Amino acid sequence: MKLLNYKSNLAITLSLLLVLMTSCKAVDNANNKQKGGVIGAAGGALLGAIIGNNVGDGNNSELGAVIGGVVGGGAGVLIGNKMDKQAQEIENEIPGATVERVDNGIVLTFDEQSGVYFATEKYNINAKSQETLNSLANVFIEYPDTNILVVGHTDSSGNDAYNMTLSKNRAEAVTNYLMGKGLSNGRFTTHWYGEEQPTHDNSTAEGRSKNRRVNIAIVPNETMINEAKQEAGTN
Numbered sequence: 001m002k003l004l005n006y007k008s009n010l011a012i013t014l015s016l017l018l019v020l021m022t023s024c025k026a027v028d029n030a031n032n033k034q035k036g037g038v039i040g041a042a043g044g045a046l047l048g049a050i051i052g053n054n055v056g057d058g059n060n061s062e063l064g065a066v067i068g069g070v071v072g073g074g075a076g077v078l079i080g081n082k083m084d085k086q087a088q089e090i091e092n093e094i095p096g097a098t099v100e101r102v103d104n105g106i107v108l109t110f111d112e113q114s115g116v117y118f119a120t121e122k123y124n125i126n127a128k129s130q131e132t133l134n135s136l137a138n139v140f141i142e143y144p145d146t147n148i149l150v151v152g153h154t155d156s157s158g159n160d161a162y163n164m165t166l167s168k169n170r171a172e173a174v175t176n177y178l179m180g181k182g183l184s185n186g187r188f189t190t191h192w193y194g195e196e197q198p199t200h201d202n203s204t205a206e207g208r209s210k211n212r213r214v215n216i217a218i219v220p221n222e223t224m225i226n227e228a229k230q231e232a233g234t235n
Helices: 010-015 032-038 044-054 058-067 073-093 127-142 160-179 205-211 222-232
Strands: 003-005 098-102 105-110 146-152 188-192 214-220
Touching: 073 098, 073 105, 073 127, 073 214, 073 222, 127 160, 146 160, 160 188, 160 214, 214 222
Parallel strands: 003 098, 146 188
Antiparallel strands: 098 105, 105 214, 146 214
16 A cells, blocks of 8 residues: 655654654554644645645635644644554555645545445445455544545546435445444545546546546544643644
């Protein structure tokens, strides 16, 4: 599994290198616990990791509201520590998924390699996808103080309107499956982009298969944020 990290602060990375040394891939070449303390801006990097190039589009205001701003200072350090642990557990439980620690959040990308994928024009949760989502649901249950954003995508086969509906169905299928495992519906926000956000070349069969995907973003909820602020002694 490949774990990506954004906006690493070189000075902090070097100063904390000795205490952060570990075999855990979730903290390789980064210090997400500290990044929350130094970014201190809106979660644009997290939004960009989910939806790609159109992060500045006004249609993304709903997602921006879900993600919120990056919590800085000592509270951000505490939140980052908790999210690092969750990211590592997901990485351990779901080999093949791409796990990205971005700002205060986590972004998961599922495709054939991770076991959550969709055939052309399909949105059903197949047997392999169920295995992966079962493992993911167990992690979500273990970490209740987070909210979950599920975003559906398609390849470019079919017309725009059809693909928009298909991506909605894919996102809702994943959301409904996870809620069926006992997760509260209040933790979920579901969004979809049709064919608008490809990550691979739609002119090839391999590229199209990778674009038929679902992204999941995990962000701290108000409980985690407020507890971190109290512990850090901030308002």
